[in-house]
Amino acid sequence: KLIRVGVIGCGAIGKEHIERLTNVVPQTKVVAVYDYVDKVAQDVAEKYDATSYASGEELIRSDEVDAIVVASTDDTHAGYAMECLKQNKYVFCEKPLALTAKECEEMMEVEAKQGHRLLQMGFNRRFDKGYVEMKKAIEEGEIGAPLMIHSAHRNISQAPGFETDYAITRVAIHEIDISRWLLGDEYDEVQVLSVKQSKRTTGDWLNPQLIMFKTNSGQRIDVEVQTDGAYAYDIQCQVVGEAGTLDLPDPATVVKRENQQVSYGLGDHWASRFSDSYNEEFLGWATGILKDQLVGASTWDGYASCVTSDALIKSRETGKPEKVTLMEQPEIYK
Ligand code: ISE
Numbered sequence: 001k002l003i004r005v006g007v008i009g010c011g012a013i014g015k016e017h018i019e020r021l022t023n024v025v026p027q028t029k030v031v032a033v034y035d036y037v038d039k040v041a042q043d044v045a046e047k048y049d050a051t052s053y054a055s056g057e058e059l060i061r062s063d064e065v066d067a068i069v070v071a072s073t074d075d076t077h078a079g080y081a082m083e084c085l086k087q088n089k090y091v092f093c094e095k096p097l098a099l100t101a102k103e104c105e106e107m108m109e110v111e112a113k114q115g116h117r118l119l120q121m122g123f124n125r126r127f128d129k130g131y132v133e134m135k136k137a138i139e140e141g142e143i144g145a146p147l148m149i150h151s152a153h154r155n156i157s158q159a160p161g162f163e164t165d166y167a168i169t170r171v172a173i174h175e176i177d178i179s180r181w182l183l184g185d186e187y188d189e190v191q192v193l194s195v196k197q198s199k200r201t202t203g204d205w206l207n208p209q210l211i212m213f214k215t216n217s218g219q220r221i222d223v224e225v226q227t228d229g230a231y232a233y234d235i236q237c238q239v240v241g242e243a244g245t246l247d248l249p250d251p252a253t254v255v256k257r258e259n260q261q262v263s264y265g266l267g268d269h270w271a272s273r274f275s276d277s278y279n280e281e282f283l284g285w286a287t288g289i290l291k292d293q294l295v296g297a298s299t300w301d302g303y304a305s306c307v308t309s310d311a312l313i314k315s316r317e318t319g320k321p322e323k324v325t326l327m328e329q330p331e332i333y334k
Helices: 012-023 038-048 056-061 074-086 101-114 129-139 166-183 275-291 299-318
Strands: 003-008 028-034 067-070 090-093 119-121 146-154 187-193 209-215 220-226 234-241 245-247 256-258 261-263
Touching: 003 012, 003 056, 003 275, 012 028, 012 038, 012 067, 012 275, 028 038, 028 056, 056 074, 067 074, 074 090, 074 101, 074 119, 090 275, 101 299, 119 275, 119 299, 129 166, 129 234, 129 245, 146 166, 166 209, 166 220, 166 234, 166 299, 187 299, 209 299
Parallel strands: 003 028, 003 067, 067 090, 090 119, 146 220
Antiparallel strands: 146 234, 187 209, 209 220, 234 245, 256 261
16 A cells, blocks of 8 residues: 655755655655745645645645655644644654644644554654664673763754754754663753854854763763864764773765875765665655554654753753753653
8 A cells, every 4th residue: 555645844854755755665655745935845746746735734634645744844843743643644753843842742642642653753863774783782782781972963064044052953853862762761961061162153153062961870971063164964973881882883985095095985964974764764654654553753752852952952041951851751652
């Protein structure tokens, strides 16, 4: 059975997803699209032989659409995701799940009433081969108990309109999710530390930012977040255990020897760096839908990342560590 997918938001990531759902995932066909810029939606609809809808809500409610991808602007995610849950339709939602934790709580309530998981969050790194191997090694005890994680998230540039908070809600949110996933624990407290600023920032937001998490069992995670001006799109993650360490591999590119040097390319963008993980993520989504057993990050994980983001933003303002307080985890996410 072919899953008929509607995509809301046809910007950079929306187009990436449509391409994958069309050419990589055999079980899906993009039949409907919506974008707040009419012309963009119409062009995409024409290219992929889909129907362009007048609104996201109309697309969600359409009998022609079985499952929805939400890749619109951050402030609209919660509204669309909620509508999908109410309609008992599967939804893939890009991060962040919402701008407030309260909206996430409401979504969990509706999803629980529907009685099965309907939402998968766009935390693609959970499908990256490197991170998957690291998690397996941790779970099999290969480095003993994990004690801390050192990580870095470095960007060359950002789209216009970037703001200080986005370093957390759009960028470091990947580390917020992947670190708690790797360690299988929730955060107790988080902190933003001030750091000397880079002159290579093209706007007036804070860059870099240094953030710290402490898990309930006392593990510490540091994340260096450079949102602009870095030498490459570079993602680093090292888990330090009692008996050894694990390093996220760099992308597999040709190793070049010339002019008395050895080098390999890191790439300039998330789309190429994590291309394989996006493929796996959508293959997993389609299989999950067909089995009615979604995999990947859930509404709970979306909620946990929102609460953590809020605490980090608060910490940046207060200059102190801030507590992360989560509600009791609903049954369906256990
Ligand atoms: C983007 O949304 C991402 O997901 C990337 O991983 C991040 O590096 C980039 O800065 C974000 O804009």
